[in-house]
Amino acid sequence: MSLRLIEDADADDPILSVVNLIDVFLVVIAALLLTVASNPLNPFMQENFTLVKNPGEDTMEVVIKKGEVLEHYKSSGDMGEGEGAKAGITYRMKDGSMIYVPE
Known part of the structure; x- marks a missing residue:
């Protein structure tokens, strides 16, 4: 029971x-x-990739992964200098897209 x-x-x-x-x-x-x-769009699964943190700001940082090596570049806010030649003109359209016109 x-x-x-x-x-x-x-x-x-x-x-x-x-x-x-x-x-x-x-x-x-x-x-x-x-x-x-297993997502193929996962950036850390790729062999090489470039990541831009805070684009266009004074604290901008670029991280580049090449194989097992990570490189960090930080913006100092200074204007860049160097030698070179003008390669063309870039126009920003009303819809936000950009068009490059070579010279």
Whole structure:
């Protein structure tokens, strides 16, 4: 008689359904992590990439990854100098696109 009462108490326990939900959520989280890790658009999976932080600001920084080597370039805010020749003109259109016209 006491064994039957124990079985009935286990069947009505609401915690058992919560435990099953936790298992389902763990499977969903694992699937999402695998999807993010195998995403081909992940920049850290590529061999070489360039990242620009704060573009156009005084605190701009450029990070270049070539294989296993990371190079950091920080903006000093000074105007660049050097020798060279004018290669063409760039125009910004009303829609935000840019057009380069070589000379």
